[in-house]
Amino acid sequence: MIAAQMNPAAMTREAPGKWGSLVLTACIHGALVLLLFYGVQWQTRPPEPVQVDLVRSLPPPVAVETPVPVPPPKPIPVPKEVEPPPLKKPDIALPKPPEKPVIKEKPPVEPPKPVEKPLPKPQEKPPEPAKPQISARELEAQRQHDLLLMESDKARRQIQAQTNAVNKADRDSATARVNGRSEAEWIDAITQKVRGNLSAAAPQGNPEAVFAIELFPTGEVGAIRLQRTSGNKALDEAMERAIRSSSPLPLPSRPDVFQRNLRFVFKPRGD
Amino acid sequence: MQRRHFLQAGSALALVPALARAELTVEISGLGNERIPIAIAMFGGENVLPKPVSDVVRSDLERSGMFRLVDAGPQPLADISRPDWSAWRTKGADVLLAGSVKRLADGSAEATFRLYDVVKQVEQKSAVLSFRVELGRNAGHWIADRVYEQLLGVPGIFSTQIAYVQKSGRHYMLQIAEYDGTNPISAFTDDEPIISPAWSPDGKRLAYVSFALKKPVIYLQTIATGNRQVVANFKGSNSAPAWSPDGKRLAIVLTKDGLSQIYLVNLDGSGLRRLMQSSGIDTEPCFSSDGKWLYFTSDRSGGPQIYRVALDGGDAQRVSYEGSYNVSPRLSPDGKTLAYISRNGGKFQLTVQDLSSQQTLILTDTNRDESPTFAPNGRLILYATEVGGRGVLSAVSVDGKIRYKPLQGNGDIREPAWGPLVS
Numbered sequence: 287m288i289a290a291q292m293n294p295a296a297m298t299r300e301a302p303g304k305w306g307s308l309v310l311t312a313c314i315h316g317a318l319v320l321l322l323f324y325g326v327q328w329q330t331r332p333p334e335p336v337q338v339d340l341v342r343s344l345p346p347p348v349a350v351e352t353p354v355p356v357p358p359p360k361p362i363p364v365p366k367e368v369e370p371p372p373l374k375k376p377d378i379a380l381p382k383p384p385e386k387p388v389i390k391e392k393p394p395v396e397p398p399k400p401v402e403k404p405l406p407k408p409q410e411k412p413p414e415p416a417k418p419q420i421s422a423r424e425l426e427a428q429r430q431h432d433l434l435l436m437e438s439d440k441a442r443r444q445i446q447a448q449t450n451a452v453n454k455a456d457r458d459s460a461t462a463r464v465n466g467r468s469e470a471e472w473i474d475a476i477t478q479k480v481r482g483n484l485s486a487a488a489p490q491g492n493p494e495a496v497f498a499i500e501l502f503p504t505g506e507v508g509a510i511r512l513q514r515t516s517g518n519k520a521l522d523e524a525m526e527r528a529i530r531s532s533s534p535l536p537l538p539s540r541p542d543v544f545q546r547n548l549r550f551v552f553k554p555r556g557d
Numbered sequence: 558m559q560r561r562h563f564l565q566a567g568s569a570l571a572l573v574p575a576l577a578r579a580e581l582t583v584e585i586s587g588l589g590n591e592r593i594p595i596a597i598a599m600f601g602g603e604n605v606l607p608k609p610v611s612d613v614v615r616s617d618l619e620r621s622g623m624f625r626l627v628d629a630g631p632q633p634l635a636d637i638s639r640p641d642w643s644a645w646r647t648k649g650a651d652v653l654l655a656g657s658v659k660r661l662a663d664g665s666a667e668a669t670f671r672l673y674d675v676v677k678q679v680e681q682k683s684a685v686l687s688f689r690v691e692l693g694r695n696a697g698h699w700i701a702d703r704v705y706e707q708l709l710g711v712p713g714i715f716s717t718q719i720a721y722v723q724k725s726g727r728h729y730m731l732q733i734a735e736y737d738g739t740n741p742i743s744a745f746t747d748d749e750p751i752i753s754p755a756w757s758p759d760g761k762r763l764a765y766v767s768f769a770l771k772k773p774v775i776y777l778q779t780i781a782t783g784n785r786q787v788v789a790n791f792k793g794s795n796s797a798p799a800w801s802p803d804g805k806r807l808a809i810v811l812t813k814d815g816l817s818q819i820y821l822v823n824l825d826g827s828g829l830r831r832l833m834q835s836s837g838i839d840t841e842p843c844f845s846s847d848g849k850w851l852y853f854t855s856d857r858s859g860g861p862q863i864y865r866v867a868l869d870g871g872d873a874q875r876v877s878y879e880g881s882y883n884v885s886p887r888l889s890p891d892g893k894t895l896a897y898i899s900r901n902g903g904k905f906q907l908t909v910q911d912l913s914s915q916q917t918l919i920l921t922d923t924n925r926d927e928s929p930t931f932a933p934n935g936r937l938i939l940y941a942t943e944v945g946g947r948g949v950l951s952a953v954s955v956d957g958k959i960r961y962k963p964l965q966g967n968g969d970i971r972e973p974a975w976g977p978l979v980s
Contacts, residue, residue: 485590520710553586
């Protein structure tokens with residue numbers, strides 16, 4: 287896929303003036319694809335829940351940003367760019383006809399799940415049929431990958447800078463709104479889980495206890511500290527059990543909502 | 558590994574604009590489950606006992622309504638000091654009780670128990686007790702009390718006793734039984750009625766009213782020896798004894814000066830003193846556990862209502878206002894809740910009143926409730942009522958959420974009195 291993307295770029299290099307804007311478009315789209323791509327790499331390598339959510343959350347910032355990068359023609363084509371590889375495959379194939387079968391194998395793998403396992407498979411399978419050629423190609427792919435990665439980083443920074451400059455206030459309020467909602471949802475999810483795990487006798491009176499907890503990005507609960515006792519040690523312990531047995535806690539849909547330190551206020555009698 | 562993930566996640570967070578926020582507060586109100594899931598494993602070696610200890614603990618805790626038993630299987634733990642945390646967690650237990658029993662050289666037995674918090678993976682409590690083999694049931698109650706207190710923060714009542722009066726044919730029997738009515742023994746039997754048993758604060762004596770002399774007379778009986786003595790046999794009726802919290806005197810009701818009035822008297826019958834000069838009927842006295850107040854029933858405002866008076870003087874204050882008929886006051890051990898019988902549309906029902914908010918709650922749907930008595934941990938109220946025309950004892954939690962199967966016997970059972978905590 288990466289190699290395919292890079293090929294048109296190589297071609298346009300011949301007519302730089304004319305195709306400048308196309309290059310920019312390709313670069314930015316490439317950057318977007320790679321944002322996804324890179325994000326999913328996290329998912330595939332360390333199988334921690336956090337990464338899952340981070341990946342899922344990465345698109346939203348992009349979505350917020352897209353309105354500004356409107357200059358680049360089509361933000362949607364992203365999938366299109368993923369499809370082309372089969373078409374452009376000939377470009378690669380031309381210089382190296384014998385490789386065709388190998389390449390045929392790849393495209394089908396790539397288009398359906400461009401983000402899932404692009405790297406591992408090509409790297410593992412090719413070595414058998416035509417080692418030297420493919421390793422060279424892989425090398426180039428890697429280089430392009432790195433370049434695009436850098437490019438995407440730059441593009442993203444540019445986009446962000448633009449966004450910030452153009453409409454900071456708007457974005458802030460929008461983010462705050464979205465954050466507020468995600469935050470409420472997150473707290474709600476935590477509340478549901480912890481309350482579900484709170485097994486204790488209905489207390490007499492209306493005791494209230496406060497715990498400070500430390501949360502890892504995985505949702506795992508770290509230190510639990512009793513800040514204010516309910517006045518009933520057994521009840522405090524039941525509450526601590528509820529927190530502990532709720533670990534890992536649900537994670538927010540947006541990672542920026544995540545907070546490492548939470549304060550739990552228990553009111554077992556209700557309000 | 559953990560650290561690396563965190564770094565990655567941290568860098569990811571840096572990609573999006575971060576807004577400074579205050580510490581998030583998660584408020585959790587209410588409970589997911591009002592019963593604590595507990596696994597009670599068989600105690601290794603408990604087969605030497607007539608009744609397995611773990612069975613007793615299980616039935617006590619389940620009966621309390623505060624626990625949900627998690628099946629612990631038919632085998633004791635191989636090593637009670639090293640439970641398999643994940644296995645018990647998988648079974649859904651929050652806490653685990655394991656133990657063992659062994660026979661000692663002198664023929665007695667020794668039970669060891671360990672209570673674990675399965676979630677925190679720590680031991681919460683452990684103890685060893687030795688007991689005579691035939692008292693294995695008491696050992697079970699004792700362990701259940703420790704578990705209950707550890708997990709709920711209030712003392713268990715499984716080792717306590719109740720007293721009540723059973724009428725079988727023409728006989729009246731003053732019975733003393735385990736908290737759930739098991740293993741009753743007769744403290745006193747007579748062909749004349751017995752009413753109003755009252756436990757001394759130390760649980761060693763019972764005051765009660767017997768009609769053996771063809772009129773109500775107040776007696777004091779030492780439970781261990783069966784010795785009994787007359788406390789009050791004045792002209793007219795002598796009734797409704799109530800112990801002062803220090804166990805040194807009784808509040809009693811006498812008609813020697815006309816209508817029923819409340820008096821204080823020492824245990825040997827000396828030092829009689831009339832508490833109030835009321836023109837109406839005052840009866841059914843009950844001390845607050847701090848000894849400062851006496852609650853009682855009076856018709857001074859017309860219908861029977863509940864009042865209280867300070868023992869060091871002052872005017873009586875009306876306590877119950879709802880409805881036209883409220884009798885038989887009993888104060889919870891913490892002095893915050895008053896239980897009494899109220900008449901509601903012809904039904905006589907057990908009612909509780911929160912003394913700070915004055916809110917009342919009718920706890921039963923029966924018609925003829927009588928004689929409420931608090932469990933010494935304040936969580937339950939035992940009372941007499943009628944089911945199918947027969948007198949039975951029933952119990953309900955103070956919040957009305959847990960009801961217990963009525964205790965029935967041969968004939969009618971009435972006049973319950975819950976004994977104190979035993980240490």
